[in-house]
Amino acid sequence: MVQILEKQQPTSPIIQLNEQSTVMESKGFNLWYGEHHALKDINLAMNENEVTAIIGPSGCGKSTYIKALNRMVELVPIVRTNGEVNYRGRNIFEKGYEVEELRTKVGMVFQKPNPFPKSIYDNIAYGPRIHGIKNKKILDEIVEKSLCGAAIWDEVKDRLNQNAYGLSGGQQQRICIARCLAIEPDVILMDEPTSALDPISTLKVEELVQEMKENYSIVIVTHNMQQAARISDKTAFFLNGEVIEFDQTDTIFSTPSDQRTEDYISGRFG
Amino acid sequence: MRYLQQEHVMKRMNKRLVWNRVWKGVFIAATSFALLALAILLYRILSQGMGYLNFDFLTNFASRIPENAGIKAALVGSLCLMAVVAPVSIILGVSTAIYLEEYAKKNKLNDFIRMNISNLAGVPSIVFGLLGLTIFVRMLGMGKSILAAGLTMSLLILPVIIVAAQEAIRAVPKDQREASYGMGATKWQTIIRVVIPAAIPGILTGSILALSRAIGETAPLVVIGIPVILQFLPTGMLDTFTALPMQIFDWAKRPQEEFQYVASAGIIVLMAVLIFMNSIAVFIRNKFQKRY
Numbered sequence: 001m002v003q004i005l006e007k008q009q010p011t012s013p014i015i016q017l018n019e020q021s022t023v024m025e026s027k028g029f030n031l032w033y034g035e036h037h038a039l040k041d042i043n044l045a046m047n048e049n050e051v052t053a054i055i056g057p058s059g060c061g062k063s064t065y066i067k068a069l070n071r072m073v074e075l076v077p078i079v080r081t082n083g084e085v086n087y088r089g090r091n092i093f094e095k096g097y098e099v100e101e102l103r104t105k106v107g108m109v110f111q112k113p114n115p116f117p118k119s120i121y122d123n124i125a126y127g128p129r130i131h132g133i134k135n136k137k138i139l140d141e142i143v144e145k146s147l148c149g150a151a152i153w154d155e156v157k158d159r160l161n162q163n164a165y166g167l168s169g170g171q172q173q174r175i176c177i178a179r180c181l182a183i184e185p186d187v188i189l190m191d192e193p194t195s196a197l198d199p200i201s202t203l204k205v206e207e208l209v210q211e212m213k214e215n216y217s218i219v220i221v222t223h224n225m226q227q228a229a230r231i232s233d234k235t236a237f238f239l240n241g242e243v244i245e246f247d248q249t250d251t252i253f254s255t256p257s258d259q260r261t262e263d264y265i266s267g268r269f270g
Numbered sequence: 271m272r273y274l275q276q277e278h279v280m281k282r283m284n285k286r287l288v289w290n291r292v293w294k295g296v297f298i299a300a301t302s303f304a305l306l307a308l309a310i311l312l313y314r315i316l317s318q319g320m321g322y323l324n325f326d327f328l329t330n331f332a333s334r335i336p337e338n339a340g341i342k343a344a345l346v347g348s349l350c351l352m353a354v355v356a357p358v359s360i361i362l363g364v365s366t367a368i369y370l371e372e373y374a375k376k377n378k379l380n381d382f383i384r385m386n387i388s389n390l391a392g393v394p395s396i397v398f399g400l401l402g403l404t405i406f407v408r409m410l411g412m413g414k415s416i417l418a419a420g421l422t423m424s425l426l427i428l429p430v431i432i433v434a435a436q437e438a439i440r441a442v443p444k445d446q447r448e449a450s451y452g453m454g455a456t457k458w459q460t461i462i463r464v465v466i467p468a469a470i471p472g473i474l475t476g477s478i479l480a481l482s483r484a485i486g487e488t489a490p491l492v493v494i495g496i497p498v499i500l501q502f503l504p505t506g507m508l509d510t511f512t513a514l515p516m517q518i519f520d521w522a523k524r525p526q527e528e529f530q531y532v533a534s535a536g537i538i539v540l541m542a543v544l545i546f547m548n549s550i551a552v553f554i555r556n557k558f559q560k561r562y
């Protein structure tokens with residue numbers, strides 16, 4: 001059950017979630033690209049074993065926000081932040097929090113499939129290897145388990161030594177998901193994972209997300225309203241770097257409380 | 271109203287097609303010119319030098335009699351020189367490129383450094399010769415040795431290798447790095463497992479081109495004072511030596527006509543060494559070539 005404990009301003013509602021435990025939450029989080037204030041006072045909380053969707057028009061800061069959750073934004077030199085993003089109670093931006101540690105817990109799947117130009121096996125084994133696993137038997141098991149987890153084992157089990165670039169776009173994206181699963185993360189961030197895929201591959205990835213939430217907490221950015229409605233438990237609507245509304249997906253899509261959310265969802269948006 | 275009128279478009283069509291063909295012709299002519307010059311050069315050298323090229327030529331030392339003259343000392347000397355230049359320049363060059371591309375912050379100082387490395391690539395080789403003479407030969411007391419000459423040559427080609435390696439590293443797609451960082455890899459792991467393997471073909475192509483330049487370069491060796499006529503082989507890195515271009519130059523400037531042919535034979539050996547080096551580059555490149 002969700003309870004709305006307080007509603008300070010209409011633009012930044014804080015939603016506290018009780019029964020399920022919060023995995024990640026941001027409190028008064030701001031981000032600037034140089035002078036450009038890209039994220040304004042973001043307050044969101046993501047729950048364990050739930051899918052949280054982030055929707056909003058192009059340029060509203062969805063990618064920026066999801067990349068802040070594993071501090072990938074820091075690869076852009078001009079980025080400044082303030083406020084908190086807590087992962088399991090600890091502020092990831094606090095001094096001494098190592099990004100490498102964070103990113104093994106909070107994995108990411110990118111918009112464009114980006115496998116390495118290596119064999120399928122080496123792609124999946126990359127994560128475990130960088131974390132020091134050398135034992136061939138253990139690696140074999142991880143590779144099989146991850147590929148099964150990403151629903152692509154049957155398609156590639158006979159050609160694990162072939163280059164991942166020989167696969168179709170949809171298969172490559174599931175390889176990337178498998179690669180992410182191989183580091184056994186706690187949270188998985190997905191930035192428009194199906195935008196480069198055909199409808200059938202999209203469907204497979206969507207089904208996969210549904211299955212994966214048994215074991216992981218998932219944050220997914222999507223431009224596809226139906227997708228958000230189909231697969232997410234909660235939905236956050238972003239506009240110009242602010243969270244306009246954050247609620248149960250059903251509520252957002254049936255009875256949104258903000259006019260702008262309604263306009264966007266019904267496609268009446270500029 | 272339509273902006274493109276069919277008659278107009280059709281009237282211009284012929285003209286456009288003619289120009290299209292003209293430019294193709296211009297480019298073919300330019301290429302043929304270069305190929306022709308190369309062919310004449312090769313023909314001249316091969317026709318003059320082949321007669322003098324035999325096994326004895328490779329195993330004899332220099333001599334006053336053209337028939338007995340050999341290239342042994344120079345060939346071994348050049349190979350020893352490469353044994354210093356290749357590791358020193360590639361290790362230093364690639365490390366510098368990695369620092370500049372992956373670690374250095376974007377600021378005025380680093381922009382200045384980047385720009386000046388490219389400028390250094392254009393400094394005449396004789397200037398590097400003087401630098402080597404001052405620092406390695408005299409100040410560090412290495413004498414006219416393989417080591418001194420090798421380090422000088424390394425400095426000479428370092429800028430070329432750095433620039434080539436920087437470009438190869440920059441060409442590695444950003445999403446490859448993101449994929450690696452996204453799984454918790456450190457910067458070092460990302461560089462060694464993702465960036466370098468993808469950049470290797472470009473790095474090698476640039477490095478081998480630079481090494482080819484070093485093996486044919488004469489001016490710095492002249493400035494350092496490398497001898498031309500040697501009747502023994504170097505036994506260590508601090509021994510003196512002679513190199514292929516020095517030896518060829520010495521033969522070419524002699525008055526006797528026969529020595530011109532000996533010089534041509536020397537050039538054939540030098541070219542054979544270059545072709546060998548380039549084929550190594552091609553081999554490694556094909557082995558590592560990855561598509562994105």
Ligand SMILES: Nc1ncnc2c1ncn2[C@@H]1O[C@H](COP(=O)(O)OP(=O)(O)OP(=O)(O)O)[C@@H](O)[C@H]1O
Pocket residue numbers: 033036038056057058059060061062063064065076
């Ligand atoms: N590297 C960057 N440098 C400067 N500004 C940036 C950078 N990346 C994004 N921005 C700006 O930040 C804002 C948010 O961008 P972001 O990529 O997060 O949007 P988005 O919601 O993901 O859009 P889309 O749906 O098109 O992917 C935009 O105004 C964008 O111009």
Ligand SMILES: [Mg+2]
Pocket residue numbers: 062063064191
């Ligand atoms: Mg985006």
